[in-house]
Amino acid sequence: MGPLAGIRVLDLSQIVSGPMAAAWLADQGADVIKVETPAGDPVRFVGAKKGRVSALFVSVNRGKRGELVDLKSPDGRARLEELVGWADVLVENFRPGAMDRLGLGEARCRALNPRLIWCAITGFGPDGPYAGLRAYDPVVQAASGLAAIQADPDGTPRLVGTIICDKVAALTAAQAITAALFHRERTGIAQRIDIAMLDAAIAFTWPEGMYNQSFTDPADPAPDYASLGRLWQAADGHVALGALQDIEFEAVRATLGHPESLADPAYNSFEGRLADYPAVLAAMAAEVAKRTRAELMQGFTTHGAVGCVVNSRDDVPADPQVVHNGCLVEVDQPGCGPVRVARHPIRFSASPARHAPGPAPDTIR
Numbered sequence: 001m002g003p004l005a006g007i008r009v010l011d012l013s014q015i016v017s018g019p020m021a022a023a024w025l026a027d028q029g030a031d032v033i034k035v036e037t038p039a040g041d042p043v044r045f046v047g048a049k050k051g052r053v054s055a056l057f058v059s060v061n062r063g064k065r066g067e068l069v070d071l072k073s074p075d076g077r078a079r080l081e082e083l084v085g086w087a088d089v090l091v092e093n094f095r096p097g098a099m100d101r102l103g104l105g106e107a108r109c110r111a112l113n114p115r116l117i118w119c120a121i122t123g124f125g126p127d128g129p130y131a132g133l134r135a136y137d138p139v140v141q142a143a144s145g146l147a148a149i150q151a152d153p154d155g156t157p158r159l160v161g162t163i164i165c166d167k168v169a170a171l172t173a174a175q176a177i178t179a180a181l182f183h184r185e186r187t188g189i190a191q192r193i194d195i196a197m198l199d200a201a202i203a204f205t206w207p208e209g210m211y212n213q214s215f216t217d218p219a220d221p222a223p224d225y226a227s228l229g230r231l232w233q234a235a236d237g238h239v240a241l242g243a244l245q246d247i248e249f250e251a252v253r254a255t256l257g258h259p260e261s262l263a264d265p266a267y268n269s270f271e272g273r274l275a276d277y278p279a280v281l282a283a284m285a286a287e288v289a290k291r292t293r294a295e296l297m298q299g300f301t302t303h304g305a306v307g308c309v310v311n312s313r314d315d316v317p318a319d320p321q322v323v324h325n326g327c328l329v330e331v332d333q334p335g336c337g338p339v340r341v342a343r344h345p346i347r348f349s350a351s352p353a354r355h356a357p358g359p360a361p362d363t364i365r
Contacts, residue, residue: 002029003351007181009033010087011064014041016137016163017121017197018093019060020170025089025177026063027344027353033083034064037071040364050336058339058360060170062331066361071102084109084116089177093121096131106192117180118192121173125196135197140165144201149209149226165201172200230281231310232288239288239296241307246270248306255299255307256287326355333359 007030011022019034019041026032034041044057067083070076081104084090090109092099099105106118120126123135124143133139138159141147146165147157176193184190206214208225231238243249246269253262261283266272273280288296293309300307311319317328317340327345330338344353 001351002027002353003348004178004181005029005351007031007089008087009089009091010083011035011091013091013093013121015043015093016056016060016166017169017173018091018119019043020167021119021121021173021177022064022091023060023062023357024170024174024344027357028346028348029351029354030089032064033087034061034066034361034363035069035071035080035083036066036361036363038068038364044364052364053333053336053360053362055339058331058333058336059341061360062341063354063357063359064361066363068363071104077103080104081112084112087113087116088181089117089119091119091121091173091177095134096120096122096126110190115184115190117177117184117190119173119177119180119195120192121169121195121197123196124198126194130198137163137165137197140197140201143198144205145210146201146205149205149224151226164204165197168204169195169197169200172203232285234288234296235290235292237293238310239293239307240310241284241288241296241300241305243273243306244270249273251300251303251305252284252307254303255296255305256284256291259283259287261286329356331357331359334362 004025007025009022009025009030009032011019011032011034013019013022022030022032022034040052041057041061043060044052044054046054046056048055049057067079069079071080084104099109109116109118122131123140124130124133130143138147141159141164142157144165147159150158150160152158173193173195176195180191180193212221212224229242231240241252243252249267249270253259256262262280264272264276266276267280291299296307297309299305316322322328327343328340329343331341333339341357343355344357346353
């Protein structure tokens with residue numbers, strides 16, 4: 001049934017941040033109704049699609065029921081008020097003030113349903129100098145420092161190649177909603193939740209991405225964490241590997257056949273390796289390049305090293321661990337046939353999430 005069985009969610013959101021949050025609640029057993037206007041959620045038309053349904057739309061709206069509601073019409077307003085009375089949770093990601101302009105702001109909705117938990121996701125928050133800005137993921141990556149963290153060696157900022165701020169905000173919202181439901185269960189008090197994509201992105205990137213900005217008094221600086229990671233060219237592709245701890249470096253040496261170039265006893269300690277870091281990296285790169293990805297993977301698993309092959313996007317569905325974990329499931333989407341989506345990643349022992357979610361709403365045709 002899922003841990004949220006019996007919880008009713010009204011999803012008024014669009015694009016990714018709100019819909020993905022609501023989809024996670026649906027995966028966990030909540031009954032979610034997604035409301036769309038006659039124009040439809042714009043994400044229906046983003047990326048690979050069939051007709052008026054994109055794979056992205058299915059991924060972030062699977063397992064929901066759908067209703068077509070014209071929020072500007074009297075009948076549509078009346079229906080939405082009925083749904084507000086029905087819901088435990090309302091999710092919206094409009095710009096601040098949009099719901100008030102529709103005559104369905106928090107005060108009106110709470111008058112209809114005092115037990116309603118209202119979750120508002122915005123780009124920059126409900127107030128402040130950026131509150132009125134339209135916010136898509138690249139804008140928040142820029143403002144949060146994430147694009148700077150991804151910078152090229154010459155300092156040119158770069159975007160992460162996925163809408164990470166939208167999705168981090170979605171997961172933050174899903175957690176906050178369950179916390180608010182728990183609070184309501186204990187106290188009877190429903191509350192409003194405000195989640196800014198900017199806030200979620202900074203909280204997500206700060207621990208290691210901003211450790212050089214964390215101490216307000218002078219402290220020993222360190223290389224930016226982003227500069228410490230790299231991918232390694234093997235004979236037939238790339239692998240990732242790491243060796244922060246001494247035992248992990250020994251496992252890498254074993255994987256690479258204990259080459260003479262890495263045998264210096266000074267390398268047995270992190271400090272010793274750091275003191276000769278360019279030479280260590282060059283020696284490792286030369287040894288990795290001699291071996292195939294399969295040979296390296298065999299070494300990683302045999303010796304307990306930190307490493308894995310770099311999968312292409314086409315490789316991911318067939319990766320043996322992805323297959324073993326059942327990371328991908330198929331949704332039978334009307335008019336589209338099977339659509340692969342990611343299985344809900346949390347495994348509950350007593351109240352499992354939906355392993356095979358239902359289709360996304362087929363409201364717009």
